[in-house]
Amino acid sequence: MSLLTVRDLSVEFPSGVRAVDGLDLELDAGRVLGVVGESGSGKSVTSLAVMGLLPPDTRTSGDIRFQGRQLTGAGPRALRALRGDRMAMIFQDPLSCLNPYYTVGFQIAEAYRAHRRAGRRAARDIAVRMLDRVGIPEPERRARAYPHEFSGGMRQRVLIAMALCLEPDLLIADEPTTALDVTVQAQILDLLRELRERSGTAIMLITHDMGVVAGLADDVVVMHGGRAVEHGAVRDVFYQPRAAYTRGLLACVPRVDGPLPERLPTLRTPAAGEPPEVTS
Amino acid sequence: MILYALRRLAVAVVILLVICGATFAIFYLMPADPAQGACGKACSPERIAQIRTTLGLNHPVLIQFRDYLAGIVAGRSYGTGAQAVTCPIPCLGFSFQTNEPVWGLLTERLPVSVSIAVGAAALWLAVGVTAGVVSALRRGSVWDRAAMVAALGGVSLPVYFTALVLQYLLVVKAGVLPYPQAVALTDDPVGWAESMLMPWITLAMLYAGIYARITRGEMLESLGQNFVRTARAKGLPERTVLRRHALRPALMPIVTIFGMDLGALLGGALITESAFGLPGVGKLAADAINSADQPVILGVTLFAAGFVVLANVAVDLVYAALDPRVRAVG
Ligand SMILES: Nc1ncnc2c1ncn2[C@@H]1O[C@H](COP(=O)(O)OP(=O)(O)OP(=O)(O)O)[C@@H](O)[C@H]1O
Numbered sequence: 001m002s003l004l005t006v007r008d009l010s011v012e013f014p015s016g017v018r019a020v021d022g023l024d025l026e027l028d029a030g031r032v033l034g035v036v037g038e039s040g041s042g043k044s045v046t047s048l049a050v051m052g053l054l055p056p057d058t059r060t061s062g063d064i065r066f067q068g069r070q071l072t073g074a075g076p077r078a079l080r081a082l083r084g085d086r087m088a089m090i091f092q093d094p095l096s097c098l099n100p101y102y103t104v105g106f107q108i109a110e111a112y113r114a115h116r117r118a119g120r121r122a123a124r125d126i127a128v129r130m131l132d133r134v135g136i137p138e139p140e141r142r143a144r145a146y147p148h149e150f151s152g153g154m155r156q157r158v159l160i161a162m163a164l165c166l167e168p169d170l171l172i173a174d175e176p177t178t179a180l181d182v183t184v185q186a187q188i189l190d191l192l193r194e195l196r197e198r199s200g201t202a203i204m205l206i207t208h209d210m211g212v213v214a215g216l217a218d219d220v221v222v223m224h225g226g227r228a229v230e231h232g233a234v235r236d237v238f239y240q241p242r243a244a245y246t247r248g249l250l251a252c253v254p255r256v257d258g259p260l261p262e263r264l265p266t267l268r269t270p271a272a273g274e275p276p277e278v279t280s
Numbered sequence: 281m282i283l284y285a286l287r288r289l290a291v292a293v294v295i296l297l298v299i300c301g302a303t304f305a306i307f308y309l310m311p312a313d314p315a316q317g318a319c320g321k322a323c324s325p326e327r328i329a330q331i332r333t334t335l336g337l338n339h340p341v342l343i344q345f346r347d348y349l350a351g352i353v354a355g356r357s358y359g360t361g362a363q364a365v366t367c368p369i370p371c372l373g374f375s376f377q378t379n380e381p382v383w384g385l386l387t388e389r390l391p392v393s394v395s396i397a398v399g400a401a402a403l404w405l406a407v408g409v410t411a412g413v414v415s416a417l418r419r420g421s422v423w424d425r426a427a428m429v430a431a432l433g434g435v436s437l438p439v440y441f442t443a444l445v446l447q448y449l450l451v452v453k454a455g456v457l458p459y460p461q462a463v464a465l466t467d468d469p470v471g472w473a474e475s476m477l478m479p480w481i482t483l484a485m486l487y488a489g490i491y492a493r494i495t496r497g498e499m500l501e502s503l504g505q506n507f508v509r510t511a512r513a514k515g516l517p518e519r520t521v522l523r524r525h526a527l528r529p530a531l532m533p534i535v536t537i538f539g540m541d542l543g544a545l546l547g548g549a550l551i552t553e554s555a556f557g558l559p560g561v562g563k564l565a566a567d568a569i570n571s572a573d574q575p576v577i578l579g580v581t582l583f584a585a586g587f588v589v590l591a592n593v594a595v596d597l598v599y600a601a602l603d604p605r606v607r608a609v610g
């Protein structure tokens with residue numbers, strides 16, 4: 001059964017920017033959906049729309065169904081009850097996403113206590129367990145440390161621990177590795193893969209990186225200009241891209257096994273609706 | 281943390297010494313002759329010479345400064361033999377006008393100044409921060425605009441004017457408050473509050489506007505922080521998001537200026553005290569300046585500077601206690 005169904009989603013900001021424009025996508029329970037697309041194609045806005053985190057003055061239309069429940073038009077109370085509990089989100093820049101004034105243990109425990117009745121001690125123990133689970137050494141001690149005392153990769157682990165402490169059914173990861181260096185990126189991706197295998201959490205993985213999609217996702221959505229230009233299994237989309245835009249996007253990925261080009265092809269952003277041009 | 285505190289205190293002592301020296305130098309350079317001031321109008325040259333010796337004015341300025349500092353930490357005595365006058369620790373000299381020890385004058389008036397400063401500070405902090413937070417949450421609303429205009433108005437009102445208007449309205453017209461007097465809190469709490477209310481309002485109007493504007497700006501900034509979005513993504517109730525994740529960081533700069541403002545006011549709210557005729561340290565300073573009472577002016581200056589410097593140390597310590605990143609560095 002489909003966990004998340006988005007139909008004809010449009011999001012318009014008061015500035016008149018239509019960041020999402022008739023988007024359709026679908027994510028089944030326990031699967032990983034890669035969402036790719038150039039900067040400004042509406043990936044982040046889509047994820048915020050699903051989480052109900054867009055500013056109140058944005059105009060949203062269309063359907064977002066999560067576990068059969070209609071989210072568009074749902075009250076803030078209903079959305080809050082789902083957020084952090086059934087669906088969770090991690091963001092790109094792990095330092096700025098953690099509050100510098102509280103220990104990481106507190107911030108994880110806080111996420112737990114937002115939805116479950118638990119004393120401070122019990123929630124704290126859960127925070128320590130989560131830190132351990134995401135591979136942070138000496139979790140007992142590190143739970144008492146503040147975000148600035150962690151490295152970038154460790155902070156992202158903290159955010160993942162925070163997002164997963166209530167075993168949500170959906171994890172939205174918005175470019176979770178972009179701010180990290182390559183080896184740390186690989187570690188975080190391994191962690192996501194492992195967590196997904198263990199807990200069966202479905203992941204909506206937003207990224208610029210085709211390699212990440214190939215390594216982790218089952219399905220992929222290619223976004224362009226606020227809509228999905230391609231949607232299908234990763235293998236199909238990568239080997240038989242139907243949209244010209246996707247072919248352009250794939251041509252920009254350097255290949256390890258091919259000849260080294262003088263310059264990488266670049267994707268010229270086309271006018272809305274037109275296929276992009278690839279120039280070498 | 282303790283090491284950090286000690287280091288900050290040591291720096292504070294050095295700063296106080298520098299202020300002491302600077303103030304002393306200013307008085308040394310002033311044309312008025314302290315001996316003349318101490319003696320009064322009709323004064324024979326012999327008498328003046330005698331006073332010069334007693335006050336140690338015949339010594340080089342550095343020796344005078346050393347004696348002054350020594351007097352503060354160890355006490356001193358003026359004159360010799362049977363006429364010697366001892367000045368106990370901390371000795372800031374004697375008033376030319378009343379011959380009372382300056383330290384005694386200061387401590388006697390301190391309760392009034394502290395009452396005014398602390399009460400006003402509580403009032404402006406409550407009003408200013410609340411107004412700022414509400415403005416930030418309803419940015420662009422009628423409330424926001426009205427509050428910010430009112431804040432600007434409050435800041436630009438002269439204290440003398442506010443004091444007069446308040447006294448006219450509340451004392452003369454409505455008769456709900458008495459003219460402010462120095463009432464000790466321990467003697468008569470109600471009378472104390474009644475006397476202090478107008479000075480509190482006057483000062484609070486001056487500061488609340490500034491605090492509202494700063495709070496609004498800080499709050500808007502912290503509302504845009506990524507960790508506030510994270511807090512919402514956790515599904516925390518909006519109240520918790522605002523209080524714990526938006527307001528707490530927004531208050532940090534407020535702590536700094538609050539410490540400074542309060543420190544400065546504890547050393548005497550000069551204009552407010554004068555406007556209401558309340559015998560605080562500020563009034564003492566104003567009177568001393570009018571009568572060129574040099575030891576008192578010097579004493580008040582140092583006393584007030586001491587509060588500012590102490591407030592600085594307190595702010596740094598509070599900051600370190602509140603912000604884990606500062607704690608780590610210190
Ligand atoms: N709060 C906002 N107000 C106005 N416009 C916005 C807002 N947030 C995003 N936009 C606009 O919406 C469009 C889509 O932005 P979005 O952040 O979803 O892109 P993205 O695909 O996530 O890009 P990136 O890969 O750079 O993160 C952009 O044109 C952006 O300027």
Ligand SMILES: [Mg+2]
Nearest residue numbers: 043044045174
């Ligand atoms: Mg984005």
